[in-house]
Amino acid sequence: MRISILGIGNEVIKGKTVNTNASFISKELNKLGFDIKSHLVVKDYASEIKSALTYLYSHSDLVITTGGLGPTVDDLTRESIAEFFNEALVVNEEIVNQIESYFKQSGREMPKTNIKQARYPKLAEVIINKNGTAPGMYFEKNNQTIIMLPGPPRELNPMFLDYVIPKLRMSHEPSTVSKLYRTMGIGESHAEEMLEPLYKKFLNVEIAPYASVGSIDFILTVDKSVVGYENELNKASQEFENIMTDFIIGDQSKFINEHVVDLLKNKGLTLGIAESCTGGLLSSMIVDVPGSSSALLESCITYSNEAKVLRLSVKEETLNVYGAVSKETAEEMSKGITQLLNTDVGLSVTGIAGPTGGTKEKPVGLVYMAITIHGNTDVYKYNFKGSRKKIRTQAALTLLHTLYKKLKEIKL
Amino acid sequence: MRISILGIGNEVIKGKTVNTNASFISKELNKLGFDIKSHLVVKDYASEIKSALTYLYSHSDLVITTGGLGPTVDDLTRESIAEFFNEALVVNEEIVNQIESYFKQSGREMPKTNIKQARYPKLAEVIINKNGTAPGMYFEKNNQTIIMLPGPPRELNPMFLDYVIPKLRMSHEPSTVSKLYRTMGIGESHAEEMLEPLYKKFLNVEIAPYASVGSIDFILTVDKSVVGYENELNKASQEFENIMTDFIIGDQSKFINEHVVDLLKNKGLTLGIAESCTGGLLSSMIVDVPGSSSALLESCITYSNEAKVLRLSVKEETLNVYGAVSKETAEEMSKGITQLLNTDVGLSVTGIAGPTGGTKEKPVGLVYMAITIHGNTDVYKYNFKGSRKKIRTQAALTLLHTLYKKLKEIKL
Numbered sequence: 001m002r003i004s005i006l007g008i009g010n011e012v013i014k015g016k017t018v019n020t021n022a023s024f025i026s027k028e029l030n031k032l033g034f035d036i037k038s039h040l041v042v043k044d045y046a047s048e049i050k051s052a053l054t055y056l057y058s059h060s061d062l063v064i065t066t067g068g069l070g071p072t073v074d075d076l077t078r079e080s081i082a083e084f085f086n087e088a089l090v091v092n093e094e095i096v097n098q099i100e101s102y103f104k105q106s107g108r109e110m111p112k113t114n115i116k117q118a119r120y121p122k123l124a125e126v127i128i129n130k131n132g133t134a135p136g137m138y139f140e141k142n143n144q145t146i147i148m149l150p151g152p153p154r155e156l157n158p159m160f161l162d163y164v165i166p167k168l169r170m171s172h173e174p175s176t177v178s179k180l181y182r183t184m185g186i187g188e189s190h191a192e193e194m195l196e197p198l199y200k201k202f203l204n205v206e207i208a209p210y211a212s213v214g215s216i217d218f219i220l221t222v223d224k225s226v227v228g229y230e231n232e233l234n235k236a237s238q239e240f241e242n243i244m245t246d247f248i249i250g251d252q253s254k255f256i257n258e259h260v261v262d263l264l265k266n267k268g269l270t271l272g273i274a275e276s277c278t279g280g281l282l283s284s285m286i287v288d289v290p291g292s293s294s295a296l297l298e299s300c301i302t303y304s305n306e307a308k309v310l311r312l313s314v315k316e317e318t319l320n321v322y323g324a325v326s327k328e329t330a331e332e333m334s335k336g337i338t339q340l341l342n343t344d345v346g347l348s349v350t351g352i353a354g355p356t357g358g359t360k361e362k363p364v365g366l367v368y369m370a371i372t373i374h375g376n377t378d379v380y381k382y383n384f385k386g387s388r389k390k391i392r393t394q395a396a397l398t399l400l401h402t403l404y405k406k407l408k409e410i411k412l
Numbered sequence: 413m414r415i416s417i418l419g420i421g422n423e424v425i426k427g428k429t430v431n432t433n434a435s436f437i438s439k440e441l442n443k444l445g446f447d448i449k450s451h452l453v454v455k456d457y458a459s460e461i462k463s464a465l466t467y468l469y470s471h472s473d474l475v476i477t478t479g480g481l482g483p484t485v486d487d488l489t490r491e492s493i494a495e496f497f498n499e500a501l502v503v504n505e506e507i508v509n510q511i512e513s514y515f516k517q518s519g520r521e522m523p524k525t526n527i528k529q530a531r532y533p534k535l536a537e538v539i540i541n542k543n544g545t546a547p548g549m550y551f552e553k554n555n556q557t558i559i560m561l562p563g564p565p566r567e568l569n570p571m572f573l574d575y576v577i578p579k580l581r582m583s584h585e586p587s588t589v590s591k592l593y594r595t596m597g598i599g600e601s602h603a604e605e606m607l608e609p610l611y612k613k614f615l616n617v618e619i620a621p622y623a624s625v626g627s628i629d630f631i632l633t634v635d636k637s638v639v640g641y642e643n644e645l646n647k648a649s650q651e652f653e654n655i656m657t658d659f660i661i662g663d664q665s666k667f668i669n670e671h672v673v674d675l676l677k678n679k680g681l682t683l684g685i686a687e688s689c690t691g692g693l694l695s696s697m698i699v700d701v702p703g704s705s706s707a708l709l710e711s712c713i714t715y716s717n718e719a720k721v722l723r724l725s726v727k728e729e730t731l732n733v734y735g736a737v738s739k740e741t742a743e744e745m746s747k748g749i750t751q752l753l754n755t756d757v758g759l760s761v762t763g764i765a766g767p768t769g770g771t772k773e774k775p776v777g778l779v780y781m782a783i784t785i786h787g788n789t790d791v792y793k794y795n796f797k798g799s800r801k802k803i804r805t806q807a808a809l810t811l812l813h814t815l816y817k818k819l820k821e822i823k824l
Contacts (some may be wrong), residue, residue, distance in 0.1 A: 279699025286692025
């Protein structure tokens with residue numbers, strides 16, 4: 001089953017809104033092994049919608065439309081789709097009642113214009129919208145299927161997950177099986193080199209890397225037309241896990257900050273953080289996780305040398321002799337924060353985020369970080385590349401990943 | 413001039429990457445008054461790329477492609493475009509040299525496969541890529557123009573701004589004039605109400621809001637076909653500025669954190685920050701600005717009550733009587749950080765970011781923030797809505813905006 005997604009509306013075309021609906025729908029369908037062919041966005045004009053549908057059905061069996069279902073005269077999606085399928089629109093009284101009761105819930109009366117939103121082709125299946133006034137629809141004719149959904153993600157997402165996914169799973173078997181991995185601590189080209197034997201050995205397995213700053217997700221996929229496809233996927237996954245064992249942090253359901261907070265809480269460990277160049281980013285990643293307050297007692301962003309001395313008891317001599325960005329300072333910062341707060345774990349990071357401030361000996365991107373656990377401190381040195389923002393993000397994520405590996409080793 | 417944008421590659425189709433290239437390009441072109449017709453994304457297959465081009469040129473004069481320019485056999489964009497235009501690809505020696513020198517800069521040798529990236533139609537204009545190995549191109553034949561750009565935003569964005577925009581401005585007169593404003597501290601529907609008289613008075617002026625978390629950009633646009641269009645834009649802009657005077661923070665060239673750091677540095681003021689629910693996010697926004705170290709001396713992320721007492725000298729009685737999320741605690745935190753660090757300015761923020769921890773009296777989203785300047789403290793109370801992340805982001809941005817307004821008032 002070949003699927004395309006058609007966004008309708010001016011906001012995306014004008015660059016006001018990013019087309020997150022298309023990526024949300026694609027990601028969910030891709031996980032289930034459906035084949036996405038294209039994403040298209042056009043403005044809300046009848047002729048453009050109709051020629052878009054003609055183009056999309058030239059390579060798709062199902063088109064999912066998003067947006068253009070408002071009550072105003074500008075919203076022409078419903079009419080254009082009906083014309084494309086050569087169907088009349090009929091007012092569905094049940095839907096009129098639903099829209100009316102939606103308005104009542106928020107203490108308003110339904111404006112007459114909203115009746116428009118209850119007009120559907122006679123044989124269309126209506127998709128209920130619990131979070132707005134525009135219901136969706138499922139309609140099929142001449143082997144061309146259309147699913148029409150409203151634009152706002154808070155309306156679209158539950159309709160897609162609660163109705164569209166079960167509907168598609170029931171009527172259309174996905175054509176592939178997949179397995180998902182999230183990895184950290186390895187670059188894309190390095191990973192490709194390590195995985196090359198796997199590419200050659202499992203010609204029927206697609207191994208697709210999805211790189212973000214600091215992490216790479218891998219999706220291993222086998223088409224169900226392959227004889228013994230499940231066995232093939234299991235064998236490839238097993239070898240993938242063996243090769244990438246040092247880098248896999250789980251599937252794609254959790255980010256590294258969630259793993260770290262889980263481990264701290266499960267092992268009953270308290271945390272203190274001393275940040276310099278990351279300037280609060282590392283702490284903010286921890287605080288992003290609900291309930292992190294039971295682990296993170298306090299963070300000190302000691303951007304200046306004075307703060308490092310006063311707050312973290314870094315020795316002035318250390319700063320004078322080795323500098324603020326050094327192995328020695330990182331070590332004293334990490335020890336200093338655990339002593340100041342009396343925590344089990346202390347983290348520190350100090351570096352040169354740029355764009356200025358670099359020298360030949362200490363270039364932009366040089367970052368030292370340290371981890372103290374129950375009095376023992378390890379220091380790590382990195383040379384990151386990229387913008388100020390990217391260097392800081394990489395530093396924070398790398399430190400979280402290193403802490404994750406150390407915490408996993410700790411016996412309860 | 414009708415423009416469409418064609419994204420090529422599996423990442424977007426599979427939902428791993430959001431198509432920010434299309435919105436970036438559209439926003440920039442829209443500002444200049446160009447007419448965007450559609451966004452399309454297809455996979456990296458020759459037949460799909462060619463039928464996509466046929467469809468797009470049915471309603472566009474210019475197609476801008478993004479992505480698919482890598483050195484591997486999978487990257488077929490170059491070949492498919494050449495076939496579509498019925499042109500041969502020729503190795504451009506100058507480009508080979510450029511790619512070689514790009515590799516040399518990072519101490520590597522150019523793999524043979526990268527020669528592929530130097531193959532162009534003979535009459536194509538090459539667009540230099542300073543941040544990667546894949547140059548772009550500009551090519552025109554039979555009134556069909558194509559601009560080919562690489563996918564990674566850090567490569568695409570400067571190529572687009574430095575080459576494509578000037579090129580289009582030179583060869584194609586935009587059909588509109590515009591003026592840009594960035595506003596903060598006002599919601600979209602509230603702004604719409606305030607601007608309603610303007611909508612009615614200036615029927616020829618399009619006033620388009622672009623909302624992000626914490627800020628709204630406005631673009632005022634007049635078509636050049638309107639008699640006296642410049643005068644019309646000036647009059648509308650003047651009235652827009654009068655209505656929105658409390659909310660405008662400038663044009664779209666700077667974010668609020670940059671404005672705040674500029675003001676602190678220009679007025680020679682030092683800053684200390686005490687964060688609770690924002691957990692480092694506020695400090696990180698300040699540290700995002702290069703050179704912020706001369707203003708921000710230190711931040712304390714006092715997530716626990718103990719930290720608030722020990723570090724910021726918040727009274728235990730205050731915490732017991734009013735709670736950690738209260739006007740009184742925010743005030744003592746802000747005063748405490750200025751006294752601890754002896755800074756001119758102190759900021760504090762304490763609130764309930766959720767998703768749990770809210771009560772009827774203190775619901776999720778309740779945030780108190782305080783600003784101390786030279787000993788005088790003001791406290792602000794907000795009820796933010798949305799996810800944990802959104803509440804924290806709104807809190808940090810709102811505090812920066814409030815500080816911005818106060819700093820502007822301070823005489824040197």
